[in-house]
Amino acid sequence: DDRLLAEPLGHPDFFNVQELFSLKDLFDARVHLGHKKGCRHRFMEPYIFGCRLGQDIIDLDQTMQHLQLALNFTAHVAYRKGIILFVSRNRQFGHLVESTARECGEYAHTRYWQGGLLTNAHIQLGPGVRLPDLLVFINSLNNVFEPHVAIRDAAKMNIPTVGVVDTNCNPCLITYPVPGNDDSPTAVELYCKLFKMTIIRAKDKRKQKEVFYELQ
Amino acid sequence: TLRVIYTTTVVQRKNVAASGPEKYTEAFIKKQIEEFNLGKRHLANMMGEDPETFTQEDIDKAIAYLFPSGLFDERARPMMKHPTEIFPEKRKIQWGEDGRPFHFLFYTGKQSYYSLMHETYGMLLNAQKYQDQMTAQGFPPEKEKKNLPGSRWLTKVELEEMLLEKLSDHDYSRFIQLLQKLVTLPYGNVEEKYMQKFSKEIATQLQKVVIEPLKYDEQGVAFSTGEGQRKTARATAVVYDNGSGKITVNGVDVLHYFPVLQDREQLLFPFQFLDRIGKHDMICTVSGGGRSSQAGAIRLASAKALRSFVTEKEVEFMRQAGLLTTDPRLKERKKPGQEGARRKFTWKKR
Numbered sequence: 428d429d430r431l432l433a434e435p436l437g438h439p440d441f442f443n444v445q446e447l448f449s450l451k452d453l454f455d456a457r458v459h460l461g462h463k464k465g466c467r468h469r470f471m472e473p474y475i476f477g478c479r480l481g482q483d484i485i486d487l488d489q490t491m492q493h494l495q496l497a498l499n500f501t502a503h504v505a506y507r508k509g510i511i512l513f514v515s516r517n518r519q520f521g522h523l524v525e526s527t528a529r530e531c532g533e534y535a536h537t538r539y540w541q542g543g544l545l546t547n548a549h550i551q552l553g554p555g556v557r558l559p560d561l562l563v564f565i566n567s568l569n570n571v572f573e574p575h576v577a578i579r580d581a582a583k584m585n586i587p588t589v590g591v592v593d594t595n596c597n598p599c600l601i602t603y604p605v606p607g608n609d610d611s612p613t614a615v616e617l618y619c620k621l622f623k624m625t626i627i628r629a630k631d632k633r634k635q636k637e638v639f640y641e642l643q
Numbered sequence: 644t645l646r647v648i649y650t651t652t653v654v655q656r657k658n659v660a661a662s663g664p665e666k667y668t669e670a671f672i673k674k675q676i677e678e679f680n681l682g683k684r685h686l687a688n689m690m691g692e693d694p695e696t697f698t699q700e701d702i703d704k705a706i707a708y709l710f711p712s713g714l715f716d717e718r719a720r721p722m723m724k725h726p727t728e729i730f731p732e733k734r735k736i737q738w739g740e741d742g743r744p745f746h747f748l749f750y751t752g753k754q755s756y757y758s759l760m761h762e763t764y765g766m767l768l769n770a771q772k773y774q775d776q777m778t779a780q781g782f783p784p785e786k787e788k789k790n791l792p793g794s795r796w797l798t799k800v801e802l803e804e805m806l807l808e809k810l811s812d813h814d815y816s817r818f819i820q821l822l823q824k825l826v827t828l829p830y831g832n833v834e835e836k837y838m839q840k841f842s843k844e845i846a847t848q849l850q851k852v853v854i855e856p857l858k859y860d861e862q863g864v865a866f867s868t869g870e871g872q873r874k875t876a877r878a879t880a881v882v883y884d885n886g887s888g889k890i891t892v893n894g895v896d897v898l899h900y901f902p903v904l905q906d907r908e909q910l911l912f913p914f915q916f917l918d919r920i921g922k923h924d925m926i927c928t929v930s931g932g933g934r935s936s937q938a939g940a941i942r943l944a945s946a947k948a949l950r951s952f953v954t955e956k957e958v959e960f961m962r963q964a965g966l967l968t969t970d971p972r973l974k975e976r977k978k979p980g981q982e983g984a985r986r987k988f989t990w991k992k993r
């Protein structure tokens with residue numbers, strides 16, 4: 428059992444997430460497009476490549492690195508049978524995110540976030556609940572363009588976060604931010620596809636390893 | 644190195660009161676059901692009855708015999724019922740042994756409501772996609788009115804019962820808006836089965852009062868019957884055509900039965916209204932009530948009978964004149980502390 432859990436930690440990219448996406452895929456899905464320079468958040472300036480005709484362009488090289496780290500992390504969490512919760516407050520893609528979560532076998536929350544869901548879980552969800560081990564934000568702002576409450580709550584409850592941060596978002600409290608567009612349908616479909624494939628891959632790998640170690 | 648975090652005992656002690664009502668696992672309920680069945684068989688053996696044919700009523704009688712209790716409240720007495728009746732539904736724990744919840748929307752709080760919204764929205768998207776496909780192939784969308792006035796959507800209480808969850812008014816209105824949007828889209832035939840789960844039929848109320856046709860007796864004279872009531876009097880009237888204006892009440896002529904002019908005027912009012920005073924004969928029976936109420940009852944009965952002889956317009960005139968409405972006034976009850984129904988006792992200053 429210890430060997431099962433310790434084996435993936437030796438490799439830098441045990442699940443080979445790099446082959447799932449390429450720079451051309453990100454460009455075709457318009458991930459590099461940000462908001463206008465008036466909406467720019469101060470802490471996103473390191474991730475921005477430049478500004479064209481008033482619209483910010485996100486640096487896709489940095490996005491590649493961050494995305495590889497984030498996908499690797501989610502794969503490890505899924506390998507160790509952690510609970511992953513997809514969060515997105517964008518009305519346009521709520522249905523897509525929920526169906527992605529259902530197909531992975533993980534959980535989603537694309538509705539109004541009730542205040543004490545993570546911090547007051549023992550009363551709201553029932554005594555003895557198991558909280559999520561990873562939060563994945565497809566859209567880290569809520570409908571009023573403020574940072575989602577779940578980022579702060581996850582930081583309070585020591586739950587790691589992975590999030591797609593756009594040029595108007597605050598990447599501070601997110602453990603694995605991924606600078607990228609969160610408003611285009613193609614970009615969001617690409618993220619959902621990538622997360623789904625990593626989680627399914629990690630779960631299959633886990634089943635293979637369990638069978639492998641049982642045979643020994 | 645580990646840092647010691649200082650906390651108070653208040654935080655460390657488990658707040659039992661705040662943890663809410665107990666939740667039961669499925670395994671616990673199954674065990675309770677097994678124990679109940681075993682106990683039922685033991686009880687049957689104890690009472691000397693057959694364990695196979697021991698019904699719930701026998702169990703109740705046996706428990707009442709073995710554990711007699713003088714408590715007044717029925718719910719406080721010892722009872723032995725099937726666990727599904729004792730443990731309320733939806734208190735089962737929603738996650739498995741490893742802690743992972745069963746439903747993918749568990750962490751939202753209202754899982755059944757949100758899964759319903761998700762499903763309905765999926766149906767909407769499918770309908771739109773289908774419509775797009777059909778317009779691409781060249782078939783124009785048909786506009787049909789599917790919602791007959793005989794159906795209504797489920798009420799909030801019924802939906803709460805169906806989902807076993809509390810809803811807010813806002814949630815309910817959003818769900819109904821989604822359903823109505825789905826209805827207005829064309830090509831909703833596939834989703835009709837899905838929508839029927841959330842609609843109920845109202846029995847269409849008969850608004851038109853059916854006027855009975857004329858009946859003909861042995862000599863070929865047309866007649867019709869009507870019933871009427873007023874206070875405690877009940878009357879039936881048979882109105883014959885080609886008559887001379889003769890009225891018989893309970894086998895007695897009207898002049899003998901109603902000596903007072905006011906009562907006879909009441910009887911004649913329907914005929915006078917329709918200008919048919921000397922044209923009809925009437926035979927009626929009446930019982931109950933007093934002089935005036937019997938007259939009113941016969942008036943209503945004769946007016947109802949005359950509807951068959953007369954056009955629809957004149958029936959509407961009669962209705963507007965108040966000839967066809969039962970007078971709902973009854974004797975009001977006397978209240979304690981007062982002399983009559985309304986009259987109070989004389990107020991004395993000292």
